[in-house]
Amino acid sequence: MTAVPGTEVELSLPEARDLAIAASLPADGFPDVTAALAHLHIVQLDSISTLARAHQLTLTTRIPDTITTSIDQALYNGTESIAFDYPAHALALVPLADWPLWAFRRRASRRRPQYPDQKARSSLLDRITAEGPLPLRHLRENTAAGAGWDWGPVKTAIEFLVWSGDLASSRRTGGQRLFDLADRCIPAEHLNDDLTDDECLTRLLTHAATALGVATADDLADYIRIPTPIAARLLPATGLTPLRVQGWGPAWASHEALTSPPRRSRDPMFLGPFDNLIWYRPRVQRLFDFTQVFEAYKPAARRIHGYYVCPLLAEGRLIGRADLARNNETLTILKAGFEPGAGLDAPTHFADACRSLAAATTQTRIELADSAAEPAITRRLRATLALKGAKRQGNR
Known part of the structure; x- marks a missing residue:
């Protein structure tokens, strides 16, 4: 790092890349979900579960020796909540202590034309007051706001009541968000719009x-x-x-x-497509010379890399990507590819990342589709996966 006029330091691109990875994915990880959330402050949510939920993938990569199902146990099965859902980045998990910091967005939401009128607010809030936390499917029944689907009248009203802070969601049931009065979800010491x-x-x-x-x-x-x-x-x-x-x-x-000098001790890993390190595509391009795309919502014929594609991070670079899915305790590699200059060790890094991901998602087998890549690459990957498996088995 060197000083330049008007600034304290100047960073080379490799230095910036190392700092970015170390900040997002500290070498030693975090002891639990609470600590990881306290560092990231925002963990994006998404409904796709082809591999695992977005927040589960983000958090398991940062908590050593954990599995995806334990993430939701920590979030929703404890005696006290540790986070609430809020449109912070997209819809995301946010630590309870950060409630006061989103007062600016709550105030703005109350000024938007979609904010429910008094009659709609009273109908929904009175019902939740009387019945306790409810999922959206129950709130769509017998409400003055009317019935709907997706972003129909009821969902729009509920979401704006969440955005405005009238309601909050810090628990789930059957994968569905539970909506409750904010003062029953958020601890009193955080429940304010003072800033x-x-x-x-x-x-x-x-x-x-x-x-x-x-x-x-x-x-x-x-x-x-x-x-x-x-x-x-x-x-x-x-x-x-x-x-x-x-x-x-x-x-x-x-x-x-x-x-804090960055350390490169992290093993190769697949990053979920909603991982904080790769949220912003222009930054990913600048940092890694890597084009991050998410194609799940495109028609199949228009996808280049696949449905649920996870970039491969190894030795401080994004060196490849894979379209991944889980089915019947099997992690399936539907499509795989490496970036130019990925290096001779790329297949080994790929295999290591596959095994780590399989362990985190509790998959007992790994399968590579015959059409996953060009024949030569498919053969190399299959041989590397088999070789790694043979070594692991032989060392038991």
């Missing part, structure tokens, strides 16, 4: 920088989904360090990132 909008955003930008390590104003704005000009205006008040990154221009880094 100004600028105070909220300044603290949230600081949290985003801690989770990202080094980032541009645009990257930090994307983390909490606010306009970049607002982030740029507030960043000087955050206490973050201004710097430059080779090929980027102005950027910002957390104190922790610059004072």
Whole structure:
């Protein structure tokens, strides 16, 4: 790192990449879900479960020796909740202690035309007050807001009551969110809207920088989904360090990132497509020269890489990707590919990441589809997977 006029440091691209990985995926991981959430502050949710739920994949990569099913046990089966669902990035898990920081979005939601009128609010809130936490399917029944499906009248009303803070969701049943009065979900010490909008955003930008390590104003704005000009205006008040990154221009880094030397001790791993490290495609392109795409919602004929594609992180680079699914205790590799310059060890890294993922998702077998890649690559991967398996078995 070298000093440049007007900034404290200048980072090379490899240095920035190491800092970003170390911030998002600390070498030693976290002891539990609560600690991982407290560091990331936002963990995206998604309904697709082809491999595992998005939040399960994100959190298991950061908590050593854990499995995806234990994530939901920690989130929803304890005596006390540890997070609430909120449209922070997209719909995401947010630590309970961060409730005050989203007051700016709650206030904005109450000003939007979709915010339910008094009659609709009273109908839904009175029912929940009387009956306790309810899933959406029950709230669609016999409400003044009417019936609907997907983003129909009831769902729209419920979501805006969540966004505005009238309701909150910190529990699930059968995979469905339970909606309850906010004061029955959020501890009293956190249940307030006392901070100004600028105070909220300044603290949230600081949290985003801690989770990202080094980032541009645009990257930090994307983390909490606010306009970049607002982030740029507030960043000087955050206490973050201004710097430059080779090929980027102005950027910002957390104190922790610059004072804690990054360590590359993480084993190869597949990142879920909603992982915090790869949320923002322009940043992924800048950091890794890797084009991140998510094609699950495209027609099959238009997909290039597959349905549920996970990038492969190894030795500080994104070196490949795989379309993955689980079925009957089998992790299936439907499609696989490596980036140019992935290196001779790429198949070994791929096999190691497959075995780690299979263990995390409690799959006992790994299968590679015949059409997963070009014949030569498929043969190499199959041989490497078999070789790794033979070694593991022989060492028992």
